[in-house]
Amino acid sequence: MIERAARTLANELINRREDINRELSRNGVRFGVTSGGEYHDRLFPYDPIPRIIESDEYDRLEAGLKQRVNALNAYLADIYSDKRIIHDGVIPEEFVYTSAGYFPQVNGVTPPGGVFAHIAGEDLVQGEDGRWWVLEDNLRIPSGASYPLFARDIERRINPKLFREVRVRDNRDYPRLLRKAMDFVSTEGIAVVLTPGRYNSAFFEHAYLAEKTGATLAFPEDLEVMNNQLFFLDYAGNRHRVGVVYRRLSDEYLDPFAFNPDSVIGVPGLLSAYRAGNVAIVNAPGNGAADDKAIYYFVPRMIRYYLGEEPLLNNAPTYMPMFEDDRAVVLDRLGELVIKDVAEAGGYGVVFGRDLDRAARAELAERIAAEPRRFIAQEVIQFKDLDVVDPLTGRETPRKADLRAFVVTGQNTHVWYSGLTRYSSVPGQMIVNSSQGGGFKDTWVLAPDDPNHKPIRRDEHIESVNLMPHSRSHALALVTASKADNLFWLGRYTERAFTTLVQFLPFYDRVMDTDVDAFRPFARALDLPQDFEDFDAFIRSFLYDGDQPDSVRSAIVAAFNNAVILRPELSSRLLQYIELAVTNITDAASRFANAEDIYKQRDIADNILAFWGGVENSTVDPSLKAFIFIGKYVERIDLYTRLNLPASEMAAPMGKLETYSRTLDGMPLPQCFADGVRWLLAQLPERGYPELVERLRMFLDDFGGRSIASEAKDMGQLNAMNMDAERP
Structure with missing residues (x-):
């Protein structure tokens, strides 16, 4: 009954899919895809029809997932220490030591807390007969939990x-499970989420999970x-000890x-600190030795060896070309099997033999014979289609879909009551990885169909962790030099656009009144x-041309590029307004290209x-607010004096600048503050405003005396208004 109710009410989401996708867009829910050698940052397509898993079925999955991850953790602890599973002949040593993910650099290291795989992403498919298979x-670094969470x-x-009305198990505890695992293994110090950078395909998730766990990005x-x-x-330049990364x-x-x-993009010496037991790394280095596609073949043996239990979840039937008998089967049935290159990930290196012509099949057979350790072969599992709403037609169409279940291990092992359901980009395609251009669905795990059943509360099973103290750590004390610049320039670019x-x-109105x-x-x-x-050409360049560095569109994009780095400090709720401005300037450019009006500009200003x-009315740390608004009012004074507004118009922005600067009394200041005021002072003699010059000189004396020199990340030259300083 509860499943029927869930399916009935889930249909209501179909009618609201545009609203949901609009919310995802305005919050910047993105996943990067590389195509044709180029990186494309795109919205991660969302489908409103959830995957629904009944309570009893998920309970069985949960037991099997815990069993599997516990065995994998035991395997990692073993192969980097006593290597009993090798000595006892359960897994041939050549499979262990030839794995690309095996790193002798961490041999003999026991991670803090004894946990190797703190976060496991287990990819499963459900066959047409209803059975689940682990693929x-x-x-190592499984991604995707943030998308169904959001x-x-x-x-x-x-x-x-x-x-x-529908008893769907709550999935909002993932950040708490993650933070609890991080705190369990932490040595001493703060928690950080280490990201390689803004243009990583999963950067949204890095920043979002830092925000939700209270860790520092x-x-x-x-x-x-x-x-x-x-x-x-x-x-x-102050140092803060890090206990977990x-x-x-x-x-x-x-x-x-x-x-x-x-x-x-690495941290020199990090492994030495880890080997010394002074910092925990989530997940542990060297975990690739256990998620090698060839090692997958042996996971059922691990479960029997370490746990003394029979596997609760099925492996896909797999053949190992390293074994002579298996190699003969693979070469004989190449056209029927799926071949996987164990060195690849993200859906790459996966070949369906049925899709190859005779020449390509012969070439693949030669490669398998020459490098048998590099490949595995599996039976093709005919897994279930799930309905997806076609974004163009609005009709439901079947797509192949898998499920990435997340298992979090700290003091205990927990399976998250949700998961990332990924579907293929085109009907019939068997590869559903996000990096291959597919989309995602929410995964609803139903509670038991029992009116007397108490709602499942994770608090009853794990010790609660209060994230509020962690969230308060997003303060000035944990802001880097580059983020200080991001805050300052976020203020400047939003002001510039506005x-x-x-x-x-007013100039536009005068042109419309015949003063061309x-x-x-x-x-x-x-x-x-x-x-x-003509005037239209000017509007096109000034407002909409993304290749013109002085355009309003460029200023908004620059504001976004600074803002997106600051999600943990400012929150997703605030950043959605900058994302909306980007969307609106893009829409406005389209309207203008179609000879429509420029009324959309009002939305951007709003x-x-x-x-x-x-920002002003949020709980953001006052010093962080000051960084933004000092940049904002430095920019406003520059623009007002450029436009030769009356001196009386300078009183308000100058007063605001003084007010926000008092928030930072006694604090060291980023170099960009002094640089901005110094540059502005150099321009003002030609513009007039002698009283303003004197007041700004007082600012410069204060800012210059407290400035901290730093080398900010170079994200391009400051383009607009002929300013020659570097900016992020």
């Missing part, structure tokens, strides 16, 4: 009745190892001293090109006002 174990939050608000250059201890460097970059790039010496739009409209050259003084004041053949108001 892969992902124990989608569920929107679904609950779009249709609250659905979640009141760190880039490799923000961390430093001294005396085998890991430290986080704030903008003033949730790393989101691959082993080979983690530490150039220990792994790939050419890595420029004020140039507001000041442009009225835009030229405006362009001249802002050092914009004036050699346009988005920016909403962002500023949200």
